[in-house]
Amino acid sequence: MQSNGQKPIEFFQPEIIANQLLPVYQYYAKLADDYSGIPAFVQGNDDAKGAGQTASGMSMIMTHASRGIKDVVYHIDKGIIEPAVDKTYVYNMLYDEDESIKGEVNIQSKGALSLFNKEQAQIRRNEFLMSTNNPADMQIIGMKGRAALLREATKALDMPVDEVIPSEEEIEYNAEMQNAQMMNAQTLNPAGVPAESATVF
Numbered sequence: 001m002q003s004n005g006q007k008p009i010e011f012f013q014p015e016i017i018a019n020q021l022l023p024v025y026q027y028y029a030k031l032a033d034d035y036s037g038i039p040a041f042v043q044g045n046d047d048a049k050g051a052g053q054t055a056s057g058m059s060m061i062m063t064h065a066s067r068g069i070k071d072v073v074y075h076i077d078k079g080i081i082e083p084a085v086d087k088t089y090v091y092n093m094l095y096d097e098d099e100s101i102k103g104e105v106n107i108q109s110k111g112a113l114s115l116f117n118k119e120q121a122q123i124r125r126n127e128f129l130m131s132t133n134n135p136a137d138m139q140i141i142g143m144k145g146r147a148a149l150l151r152e153a154t155k156a157l158d159m160p161v162d163e164v165i166p167s168e169e170e171i172e173y174n175a176e177m178q179n180a181q182m183m184n185a186q187t188l189n190p191a192g193v194p195a196e197s198a199t200v201f
Contacts, residue, residue, distance in 0.1 A: 037068035073112040082109035122156045129153060143171050 086107040093102060129149055132141060141149075147165055154161045166174070 070112060070116050074116075077109040077112050081111070082107055085109070118156065122153070125149070125153050125156065143175060144168060147171055 089105055089107055096102075132138070132146075132149070138146065147168070151161050151165050154164050
């Protein structure tokens, strides 16, 4: 080797083209998000622009993004679970010896649909709670109406309603106590002078 001047080992170093390939990867990754209907931020990517910068906007985007998955689950309910349960029902009606279970039943799988409806109802309920949280609407619905709305919202969250929201009797009692305190304050200080600045002789 020394005589002919050849190198004992040759290394092949390919040219780095990562900078050119990265935009191609990003393009197809975005295309996959568009076709699948599942945006990247659903998986934890914080690159949410526009409406995704607000809590309500992010909630709307997340709800829209989950429609594809819900559609798949809905078709599983209708195409797999419902026929399987229906065939089991027909078999039991024909061959089971227990006559007490015989009867006419219409099998309908509503698992995914009911979850979707509950989620939509909870979103609309929260929006209604926020939109009515002002003095004008509170004068219309009152404390009882507000408590009824909060009870429904608490039920949807599987929380103990009786421990979180007071009963109507407790609300009425608290309202009467507040009115009595206001009446006593007006009676003792009819001039409207703040109690801490009033002079006692």
